[in-house]
Amino acid sequence: MTFLKTVLILVMYGMCISCATPGGEPGALGDIKPGERPELHTDEAGLWMAFDNMEEKLKTSGRRITDPQVNHYIRNIVCKLAGPQCSDIRIYIMQIPDFNANMASNGMMQVWTGLILRAQNEAQLAYILGHEIGHYLRRHSIQAWRDTRMKSNVSVLFQIATAAAGVGYVGQLGHIALIGSIQAFSRDNEREADDVGFDLIAQAGYDPREASRIWESLMKEHAASEKEAPSIFFATHPPTEERIETLTAKAQAVTAQGGRFFVGKKELEAVVLPLRASLLRDELRRGEFKETQILLNNLMKNEVGLGQIHFFQGELHRLRAEPDDQEKAVVAYQKALEFPNAPPEAHRALGLFYFKAGEKPKAREALERYLDLKPDGDDHEMIREYLRQLN
Amino acid sequence: MRKLLFISGLIMMLTGCATYTLVEPNRTEIGDLYTVEPQIPWSESTSDKTQIWTVDGPALQELRFVNGIEDSESPFVGLLEEEKSPKFRKGMTSLEIKDLVVDGLSVMGAYKIKMKKVKPFQFGAHEGFRMELDYVTEDGLEKSGLVVGSVIKEKLYVIAYTGARAHYFAKHKDHAEKIINSIQMKDSKPSAE
Amino acid sequence: MLKNVNYFLLFFVFLTATGCAQTSVLTRDGEIIEKAADDRILLMPPDIELYEMTMGGMLEPKADWTASALKNVAEALKQELKANNDTMISYKEPADGSNEFKVHQQLIKLHEVVGASIMKHQYPTVWQLPTKEDNFEWTLGQRTTRLKEKYGAQYGLFVYMRDSYASAGRVSLMIGMAVLGVGIPLGQQVGFASLVDLKTGDIVWFNRMFSESGDLRELNLARDSVQNLLDDFPL
Numbered sequence: 001m002t003f004l005k006t007v008l009i010l011v012m013y014g015m016c017i018s019c020a021t022p023g024g025e026p027g028a029l030g031d032i033k034p035g036e037r038p039e040l041h042t043d044e045a046g047l048w049m050a051f052d053n054m055e056e057k058l059k060t061s062g063r064r065i066t067d068p069q070v071n072h073y074i075r076n077i078v079c080k081l082a083g084p085q086c087s088d089i090r091i092y093i094m095q096i097p098d099f100n101a102n103m104a105s106n107g108m109m110q111v112w113t114g115l116i117l118r119a120q121n122e123a124q125l126a127y128i129l130g131h132e133i134g135h136y137l138r139r140h141s142i143q144a145w146r147d148t149r150m151k152s153n154v155s156v157l158f159q160i161a162t163a164a165a166g167v168g169y170v171g172q173l174g175h176i177a178l179i180g181s182i183q184a185f186s187r188d189n190e191r192e193a194d195d196v197g198f199d200l201i202a203q204a205g206y207d208p209r210e211a212s213r214i215w216e217s218l219m220k221e222h223a224a225s226e227k228e229a230p231s232i233f234f235a236t237h238p239p240t241e242e243r244i245e246t247l248t249a250k251a252q253a254v255t256a257q258g259g260r261f262f263v264g265k266k267e268l269e270a271v272v273l274p275l276r277a278s279l280l281r282d283e284l285r286r287g288e289f290k291e292t293q294i295l296l297n298n299l300m301k302n303e304v305g306l307g308q309i310h311f312f313q314g315e316l317h318r319l320r321a322e323p324d325d326q327e328k329a330v331v332a333y334q335k336a337l338e339f340p341n342a343p344p345e346a347h348r349a350l351g352l353f354y355f356k357a358g359e360k361p362k363a364r365e366a367l368e369r370y371l372d373l374k375p376d377g378d379d380h381e382m383i384r385e386y387l388r389q390l391n
Numbered sequence: 392m393r394k395l396l397f398i399s400g401l402i403m404m405l406t407g408c409a410t411y412t413l414v415e416p417n418r419t420e421i422g423d424l425y426t427v428e429p430q431i432p433w434s435e436s437t438s439d440k441t442q443i444w445t446v447d448g449p450a451l452q453e454l455r456f457v458n459g460i461e462d463s464e465s466p467f468v469g470l471l472e473e474e475k476s477p478k479f480r481k482g483m484t485s486l487e488i489k490d491l492v493v494d495g496l497s498v499m500g501a502y503k504i505k506m507k508k509v510k511p512f513q514f515g516a517h518e519g520f521r522m523e524l525d526y527v528t529e530d531g532l533e534k535s536g537l538v539v540g541s542v543i544k545e546k547l548y549v550i551a552y553t554g555a556r557a558h559y560f561a562k563h564k565d566h567a568e569k570i571i572n573s574i575q576m577k578d579s580k581p582s583a584e
Numbered sequence: 585m586l587k588n589v590n591y592f593l594l595f596f597v598f599l600t601a602t603g604c605a606q607t608s609v610l611t612r613d614g615e616i617i618e619k620a621a622d623d624r625i626l627l628m629p630p631d632i633e634l635y636e637m638t639m640g641g642m643l644e645p646k647a648d649w650t651a652s653a654l655k656n657v658a659e660a661l662k663q664e665l666k667a668n669n670d671t672m673i674s675y676k677e678p679a680d681g682s683n684e685f686k687v688h689q690q691l692i693k694l695h696e697v698v699g700a701s702i703m704k705h706q707y708p709t710v711w712q713l714p715t716k717e718d719n720f721e722w723t724l725g726q727r728t729t730r731l732k733e734k735y736g737a738q739y740g741l742f743v744y745m746r747d748s749y750a751s752a753g754r755v756s757l758m759i760g761m762a763v764l765g766v767g768i769p770l771g772q773q774v775g776f777a778s779l780v781d782l783k784t785g786d787i788v789w790f791n792r793m794f795s796e797s798g799d800l801r802e803l804n805l806a807r808d809s810v811q812n813l814l815d816d817f818p819l
Contacts, residue, residue, distance in 0.1 A: 038647075045647035053633070059680070060689050062502035062527030095502060152640025285498050287474035321463075321480055352484050378506035382486050382520060385511040413714035434705075434713040446715045447722070448701035532693045557694050558725030558785070 029139045032105075034084045044105065044142045051104040058092050058108065065093040065113065065275075073271045074111055074129070077122065081130050081200040085137070097282040099218060103132040105141035116272060117279040118295060120217070120302070122264025123210035126201050134196030140189045147186070194243055198250055207261035208254045212247040219244075221294045269304055276305065277343065280312045289320045307342030310335045314349060329353070344373035348383070355386055364390045411436050414444060420577070422458030424543065425515055428573040430566040438469060446563060452554030454567055460547035467495040479547045485511070485520035488540050492549065493524075501526040501534070514541030514548065515574040525556065535560045539571055607793045607815040610706060610720045612786060623670045626737035626782070628692065629677070630657055631744045634800060639753030653747065653800035660803065660810040661743070668817065673735050687730050694724050695742050699776060702790055724785040732782035740782050743813070745775035747800050773798045777813050791815055 038044035058064065065071070070093060079086035088107045096112040103109045109132060119125035135141070185193070194211075202208045255261065272279070283292055293316065299309050314332030317325040330353055336346040351366030367383050367390075374380070411434040418426050421442060433444035433454070444454040457466045465476035477494040489509060497504060504526045512521035519541030527533055536553040552567035554560030634649035662672045678684040702722060705713040731740055772795065779789040793812050799805040 040648040046645035049647040050645040060531035379509045381510045434715045448705040
C-alpha cells in the first residue's frame with residue numbers, strides 16, 4: 001500500500017506539470033487572427049507542424065479532386081464567409097463518399113465529396129463550411145488536443161492500478177489523438193461552431209433557414225440506415241433536436257426582419273452535375289443501400305438530370321441483388337431512358353440483362369444502341385464480342 | 392528467442408499477414424483448378440482463397456490469384472469491410488465482373504482509375520476478360536495493373552498483376568503475361584503431352 | 585504512408601533490444617562499396633519529426649525542436665560528407681503542380697514505399713521475402729536522371745528520422761512504475777537513410793538505426809546520430 005502511495009504521489013507531481021495549461025473553456029483562447037501563426041515553442045505550433053506535414057501528403061493524394069471549377073466555386077464560398085481570413089485557408093476536396101468536412105488549426109480545410117453530393121443548395125453547403133470555419137476561428141483543435149492529452153495522463157493513473165496488480169503497462173495512444181483533434185470536439189465546441197457558422201452565412205446573405213435543414217436531412221438518412229455505427233460526421237457532430245431547434249429559432253429571428261436571402265440551388269447544381277455520375281458511383285461503392293436510397297429520393301425531388309438518377313436507382317437494385325431487385329433494376333433503367341440525356345450505360349445495363357435472360361433481339365437492340373452512343377467506350381470490344389455471340 | 396517468436400505471432404495475428412515461402416519456377420498449382428508456369432522464383436503468401444506472389448514486396452508489385460469465389464461472396468474478402476465488398480453473383484457477365492473488380496479496387500484505395508484495353512480473353516479454356524488500367528494510390532503513388540478473370544463452373548477466378556508504374560510494374564509484367572498465358576486446367580488433358 | 589511509417593516504428597519497438605545505438609547497413613553487393621572521391625551528393629528533403637512523449641504516452645509534435653533538428657541534421661550531414669571529400673547539395677522544391685514537381689514527387693513517394701519495403705521485407709523480420717534473402721537489389725528506376733541533370737549530382741541521399749523525448753511527467757511516471765518493476769518507454773530515436781545512384785536509380789547503400797539516447801536538438805549530439813546513420817557510408 002505504501003508502494004502504491006509513493007507511486008501515486010510521484011505521478012501526481014508529474015501531472016501537475018503536464019496539465020499546467022488547462023483544456024480551455026469556450027473562447028478562453030481568443031480567436032485566431034488573420035495571418036497569425038503560433039509561436040514556435042508552443043504546443044499549438046507542434047500541432048500546426050503535424051498538420052503541415054499531413055497537408056503535404058494531402059496535396060498529392062490520389063483522393064484529391066483537382067477539377068478547377070469545383071475548387072474555384074468552394075473557394076469563393078469560403079471567402080464570402082471568412083472574409084479577411086480567406087487567404088489563411090487552403091481547401092482540399094477529397095474523393096470520399098461520406099458526408100464530412102473538417103478543418104485543422106493550420107488552415108487546412110477538407111471537404112469530402114459525400115457532402116458536396118448531399119447538400120441541396122449553396123446555402124446548406126455554406127453552412128457546413130461556416131461551421132468548420134467556426135472550429136478554426138475559435139481554435140477548437142488545440143483545445144481538443146489539450147483535452148486528449150490531459151485525459152491520457154489521467155488514464156495512466158488507472159494503468160498504475162493494473163500494473164500494481166501485475167497486469168503490466170498497456171500501450172500508447174499515439175497518433176489517433178491527432179486525427180481526433182480535428183474530428184471530435186466537445187458539445188460546447190459544437191454549439192459554438194453552430195453559432196459562428198450561422199452568423200457567417202447570415203452575414204453573407206444566405207438563407208439562414210437552410211442551416212437546420214441540412215442537419216434534418218442528415219438525421220433522416222441516418223435513421224434509415226439502422227446502423228449502430230453512424231457515419232463519421234454524424235458521430236462527431238450529433239445533430240440533436242436541441243441544436244436544430246436553436247438554429248430554427250435563430251433563422252426565424254433573422255427572416256422576420258425581412259429581406260432577400262440567397263439559397264443558390266441552381267448555382268450548386270451547375271457545379272455538381274458534371275461530377276455527379278462519378279460521385280454517385282462512389283456513393284454506391286459504400287454499400288450502404290438504405291442511406292443511398294434516401295439520397296436518391298432527395299435527388300429525384302430536385303428533378304435535375306432525372307435520367308441519371310433513375311439509372312443509378314437501377315444500379316442500386318442490381319448491386320443489392322435482393323429478391324425482386326432484378327425486375328426493379330430493369331424498370332428503373334427503362335424509366336431512365338424516358339428522359340433526355342439519360343446515360344448510355346442504361347442501354348448497356350439493359351442489354352446485359354437481356355443477354356443473360358436469353359432475350360436475343362432485345363439484347364442486340366440495347367447493346368447496339370449503347371455502341372452507337374458510346375463507340376469509343378473502354379468496353380467496346382467486349383460489347384462487340386457479345387453482339388457477335390448474339391448473331 | 393521465444394519472446395521474439397511470441398511477438399512475431401502476435402504481430403501476425405494483429406495484422407493478418409502471412410509469412411512468405413518460395414515458389415520455384417516449375418509448373419505450380421493455383422487453387423485446385425489450374426496450373427501455371429511461374430517463369431521466375433516468387434515469394435508467396437497464401438490465405439483462404441487467395442495466393443499472392445511478389446518479388447520486391449506487395450507494395451511495389453504483386454501477382455494476386457483469387458480462386459473459386461462463390462455466389463454472393465466477394466473476391467475482396469478479408470481486404471474490405473463486409474458491406475463495402477462488391478459481391479460476385481453467379482450468371483454475371485464478364486463486363487459486370489470487370490466493373491466489380493474496378494469497384495473493389497476503388498474502395499481499396501485506387502483513385503483516378505483509367506481503363507485501357509478491356510478485351511475478351513481465353514482464361515485457360517474458358518471465356519473471360521482482360522483489362523489494363525492506370526491508377527493513383529491514396530498516398531499519390533502512380534500504379535498500373537493488368538487483370539484477367541473468368542467464371543468457371545459458376546465460380547469466379549481472377550488474376551491481378553499490379554505495381555508501381557515507375558520500374559516495378561514493368562519489371563515483371565512480361566512474366567505476369569507469360570504466367571497468365573500458361574494457364575492449364577487440371578482436368579483437361581494438355582494436347583502436347 | 586502513415587501506415588508504412590507505423591510499421592517501421594513497430595519493428596523497432598518490438599524487434600530491437602534495448603541498449604545503445606544500433607545500426608544495420610545493407611549494400612547492393614553485400615559489401616562496403618567504393619565510389620569515386622569528391623562526389624556531389626544531393627540531400628533530398630529530410631523527413632524529420634520530433635515529439636515529446638507525454639505522461640500518458642501520447643507523442644506530442646514539437647515544432648521548435650523539429651526546426652532545430654532539421655537545421656542540425658543538415659549541418660551535421662554537410663560536415664560529415666565534407667570529411668568524406670563529398671559536397672552536399674540541398675534540394676529545392678519546384679513550383680507546386682509543375683511537371684518537374686510531379687516527377688520529383690513520384691520519386692520521393694516511390695522512395696518512401698521502397699524504404700518501407702526494405703524495412704519490412706529485406707531485414708530478417710516475419711515478412712522477409714525468400715526472393716530477397718541473398719540480394720539487395722532495390723531501385724527507384726531511371727527517372728532519377730532528372731535529378732542528376734538538374735543538380736549535377738552523382739548521388740541522392742534520403743534521410744528519415746523520428747525522435748521522441750519523455751516529458752517531466754513521463755519521467756516521474758517511469759520512476760514510479762520502475763518501483764513496481766514495470767518498464768515503460770521514455771522515447772527513442774529511429775531513422776533510416778539511403779544513398780541512390782542517380783544515374784541508374786539503384787540504392788547502393790542503406791542503413792537503419794535505433795537508439796534510446798541521443799538528441800537532435802543539440803548540434804554536437806546530432807552529429808553523433810548522423811555518424812551512426814552514415815555508418816559504413818561509401819567512401
